[in-house]
Amino acid sequence: MPGPPVTTSTGVKVRVVTLKINEHDIGARETDSILDVAQANHIRIPSLCFLEGLSTWGACRLCVVEIEGYPRPVSACSTTVSEGMVITTHSDRLKRYRRTILELLFAERNHVCSVCVSNGHCELQDLAAECGMDHVRVPYRNQPYAVDSTHEMYRVDHNRCVLCTRCVRVCDEIEGAHTWDVMGRGIECQVITDLNQPWGDSSSCTSCGKCVQVCPTGALVKKGTAAGEMEKHDEFLPYLAQMRGNR
């Protein structure tokens, strides 16, 4: 049975539910996602497209978890908790799925770490290490993608892009510019600025650089950085999101 309603800081009443994650009994608000609850309880679930402060996208599927009674794994970021859920975050199957997702990401575009400006500060590289992805079993696609260096401060290297859409969301939801969007399908899919115009010619970009800071890989970077020099900082995001509220 759902617990009694509790009042949140925003004044909305939500119920408290109890559930199990990896054998641990946990209480959570019924509006929270599985990923929120896991993070709040220091249970690590690998994730890539999710970023606190941005809307939930659910595209990368790295945060898949198993729920007892569900026919297939679900993404923890986009599934809300409910009373009595029994969740597993690291079964052999889930580990295999995560590893395969990472292998496909590495095979799809150029993710050669050694010469990347983000080497050592890259979420994709960290995830490969965390998930034990020590080699790629599928053939590499070896397809070249464009590099756009027309912006005076920043560069987009589509070869390093994993299509997490964090740049699209931060630009729209936090900066309010909506310079970034997504175009094309399948392997042709890529992020674009304005109406697929060079970034440097964009009339909507404010050059705030939030997209660069939230990009998990070396796809969006500051110009003038050499291998390993591009460190990013996205700590500002939850604060800005909170200050912005629903405006």
Add this chain to the structure above:
Amino acid sequence: MSDSAKITLATAWLDGCSGCHMSFLDLDQRLIELAAKVDIVYSPIVDTKELPVDVDVGILEGAVSTEENLQIARMFRERCKFLISLGDCAVSGNVPSMRNTFDLDDVFDHAFVETVQAQPGRPTESLPTLLRTVVPIHHVVNVDLFVQGCPPSADTIWYVLTELIAGRTPDPTQITRFGA
């Protein structure tokens, strides 16, 4: 003559920068300790010219980029009981594989004609045939262990070798990674 109680080790570099072997040499004084337990029977850093037919551990650095690389990789697989891909080029193709997005003819022209002042022209002899696509070693032969890093640190190599000597299977993912 090799001591029969010692583990035999063979190494080779394919399409790599030799940095992984330099990292191996960075074991420094630990090389002496290693020499007490391991016999290096074939390697660019020893004088033997032929890979023996039966070797305990084989280590390959570098990607497979030429017909010769392919031949060596196959020979190592055939003759080594346990085969290790050492470093990012061997494990993922790394920098050598970045030519894969270009047409092979353009690669030749750029390397031997466009950027060369003295006697520009494609080589016609003495060089192994380039493969159209550079691939990691495990895409052409089975590999038993993957050691990432560009290059893997001497400590990583030491960990891998000492674990193998102790009869255990090392898990290098705990101490190294792509690009490390």
